[in-house]
Amino acid sequence: xxxxxxxxxxxxxxxxxxxxxxxxxxxxxxxxxxxxxxxxxxxxxxxxxxxxxxxxxxxxxxxxxxxxxxxxxxxxxxxxxxxxxxxxxxxxxxxxxxxxxxxxxxxxxxxxxxxxxxxxxxxxxxxxxxxxxxxxx
Numbered sequence: 029x030x031x032x033x034x035x036x037x038x039x040x041x042x043x044x045x046x047x048x049x050x051x052x053x054x055x056x057x058x059x060x061x062x063x064x065x066x067x068x069x070x071x072x073x074x075x076x077x078x079x080x081x082x083x084x085x086x087x088x089x090x091x092x093x094x095x096x097x098x099x100x101x102x103x104x105x106x107x108x109x110x111x112x113x114x115x116x117x118x119x120x121x122x123x124x125x126x127x128x129x130x131x132x133x134x135x136x137x138x139x140x141x142x143x144x145x146x147x148x149x150x151x152x153x154x155x156x157x158x159x160x161x162x163x164x165x
Contacts, residue, residue: 083108
């Protein structure tokens with residue numbers, strides 16, 4: 029069981045409920061945020077292991093939030109969720125991984141486990157954006 033939090037950020041509450049239920053069924057501790065302000069507040073107050081960020085947000089700019097997380101919380105991995113196969117380089121530079129929605133939930137679970145395991149096994153490492161395209165699950 030993951031003692032740290034998986035933070036899911038999506039402006040659609042119904043999607044957050046589904047994602048939270050799927051991850052909690054696999055023993056993850058999940059918190060949700062429907063906007064960037066709530067996400068940053070949770071990051072400031074809790075032990076967040078990983079941020080799951082929806083690429084296409086109606087009520088917020090996913091790239092701006094990824095930038096804030098990357099610079100204010102550099103040790104917290106960011107996983108981008110998208111239905112798009114091609115992603116703009118600007119956002120890929122900011123995230124550790126991206127997962128196609130067609131790979132949910134199993135592919136997402138594998139990626140969460142991998143990035144949190146990497147972060148936990150190398151505590152001196154500061155996760156930085158990859159210069160190559162993140163791997164899909």
